Amino acid sequence: MTHWITTLCFLALLVSGVEILISHPRFYWGEAGNILTPPLFKLPIPASRATVPTGYGYVLPDQNGWSRYLHFQAAWLAVLTGLLYFAFGLFTGHFRQNLLPARADLSWQAFWTVVAKHLRFQSASEADARSYNVIQRLTYLFVIFVLFPLVIWTGLAMSPAIASAFPAAVAILGGQQSARTIHFFVSVLLVVFLLVHIVMVGLAGFRSRMRAMIIGRPATNLEPR
Amino acid sequence: MSKFSRRKMITTGLAVTAGASGLAVAARVAQRYGLIPPDAGGLYGPGETLTYAAQRLLTRHSLAREFAPSQISKPPFANAVDPLGEPFKRLQDGGFTDWRLHVDGMVARPAAFSLAELRSFPVRRQITHLACEEGWSYIAQWIGVPLAHILDLVGTLPQARYVIYRSIQSDWWESIDMADALHPQTLVAHGMNGGELPVGFGGPLRLRVPRQLGYKSVKFITRLTVTDSLKPFGKGLGSASPEAGYAWYAGI
Numbered sequence: 001m002t003h004w005i006t007t008l009c010f011l012a013l014l015v016s017g018v019e020i021l022i023s024h025p026r027f028y029w030g031e032a033g034n035i036l037t038p039p040l041f042k043l044p045i046p047a048s049r050a051t052v053p054t055g056y057g058y059v060l061p062d063q064n065g066w067s068r069y070l071h072f073q074a075a076w077l078a079v080l081t082g083l084l085y086f087a088f089g090l091f092t093g094h095f096r097q098n099l100l101p102a103r104a105d106l107s108w109q110a111f112w113t114v115v116a117k118h119l120r121f122q123s124a125s126e127a128d129a130r131s132y133n134v135i136q137r138l139t140y141l142f143v144i145f146v147l148f149p150l151v152i153w154t155g156l157a158m159s160p161a162i163a164s165a166f167p168a169a170v171a172i173l174g175g176q177q178s179a180r181t182i183h184f185f186v187s188v189l190l191v192v193f194l195l196v197h198i199v200m201v202g203l204a205g206f207r208s209r210m211r212a213m214i215i216g217r218p219a220t221n222l223e224p225r
Numbered sequence: 226m227s228k229f230s231r232r233k234m235i236t237t238g239l240a241v242t243a244g245a246s247g248l249a250v251a252a253r254v255a256q257r258y259g260l261i262p263p264d265a266g267g268l269y270g271p272g273e274t275l276t277y278a279a280q281r282l283l284t285r286h287s288l289a290r291e292f293a294p295s296q297i298s299k300p301p302f303a304n305a306v307d308p309l310g311e312p313f314k315r316l317q318d319g320g321f322t323d324w325r326l327h328v329d330g331m332v333a334r335p336a337a338f339s340l341a342e343l344r345s346f347p348v349r350r351q352i353t354h355l356a357c358e359e360g361w362s363y364i365a366q367w368i369g370v371p372l373a374h375i376l377d378l379v380g381t382l383p384q385a386r387y388v389i390y391r392s393i394q395s396d397w398w399e400s401i402d403m404a405d406a407l408h409p410q411t412l413v414a415h416g417m418n419g420g421e422l423p424v425g426f427g428g429p430l431r432l433r434v435p436r437q438l439g440y441k442s443v444k445f446i447t448r449l450t451v452t453d454s455l456k457p458f459g460k461g462l463g464s465a466s467p468e469a470g471y472a473w474y475a476g477i
């Protein structure tokens with residue numbers, strides 16, 4: 001349940017985030033940055049504001065108003081859902097049982113076994129279909145405990161009022177423009193995760209995985225391949 | 226089955242009732258403590274209300290970060306403004322000697338201040354960050370009179386809850402709550418980076434609200450109106466921004 005709310009929020013955040021980004025597709029490091037400041041890098045795309053020199057002869061329509069409203073509303077819903085998931089995960093032992101890799105799996109040998117299985121395009125065994133392998137476990141832990149907190153933190157650090165109340169939260173990141181730049185890169189990583197995640201679910205048998213995700217268990221007989 | 230569903234129905238019914246009354250109480254309390262923004266209606270109302278309420282609880286008295294003179298952006302970036310009309314040009318030709326800042330609404334002594342009068346008031350200088358909702362920003366020194374001082378001079382009535390401020394560009398008007406209006410860093414700015422406030426940055430007078438995004442710092446201000454409700458102004462959403470699709474509260 002929390003998964004699908006998160007999915008919905010993620011897509012809303014992605015669309016509105018891209019929309020906000022195109023009003024100024026330049027990135028800086030430090031506290032301040034504008035079109036008179038040398039950028040860290042800029043994206044080779046047109047902008048939705050005429051003041052930004054992009055090299056394109058046209059300006060995209062400005063959709064920032066609803067994009068910002070939607071971005072923050074989806075962020076609230078995602079964070080509240082995330083807190084529920086976190087409480088639930090701790091309470092039921094989901095993190096410990098399903099996501100924390102077993103000590104034995106943390107060796108390079110175990111790691112390579114998983115990689116080799118994937119390279120040989122072996123399909124999942126019955127046991128594998130019910131549990132996550134070590135790479136999946138580490139990826140999920142990284143997304144849940146590193147990328148999600150970081151994207152929330154850098155997002156909040158861009159807020160002038162939050163910066164006034166918690167200046168250290170901005171200073172550690174190197175400034176408000178640095179926070180914006182990190183926010184961008186973390187979002188890119190999350191999109192990469194999403195794409196790989198979808199491809200993997202597709203390879204694992206779309207119907208059986210969807211069934212597991214929606215009703216909570218895989219079909220008793222795995223789909224023949 | 227029937228036993229199970231009856232118990233479930235009772236529990237669900239109780240939960241829904243408790244939830245609904247809980248929400249109603251929360252809304253009452255939030256209204257009473259000024260935690261509901263004027264643009265709380267509509268599709269994005271819940272998110273806006275959560276943001277505004279959370280920030281009013283967390284950031285009511287916090288001070289915007291101030292920077293060292295070495296961190297001032299050189300050169301600062303003056304955003305594009307709509308063409309300034311004939312009335313502005315006439316005042317500019319006269320060296321802004323006839324520029325007035327009118328203060329009216331729920332005040333004991335409505336007044337109109339000239340620039341010379343404003344410059345004679347206690348001055349505050351602060352080096353703060355100005356961020357635009359588009360994503361760019363600059364750091365500059367702002368020089369001006371704390372809005373709280375002006376509100377004190379005219380005698381704000383106790384029921385005052387918001388201050389509306391208007392630009393000479395008639396379609397640009399904004400408002401802030403008393404937490405921001407009385408905040409020591411909210412300035413009626415008449416100077417910048419050691420000199421007078423250039424027209425490109427909103428001169429001769431700009432309201433600087435450093436804990437909110439740039440669009441709340443209205444340029445070329447001519448009138449302040451103190452009020453207890455934003456409903457009678459414009460479309461009742463608080464300012465020109467929500468009418469154009471942008472959030473009223475821009476502390477994000």
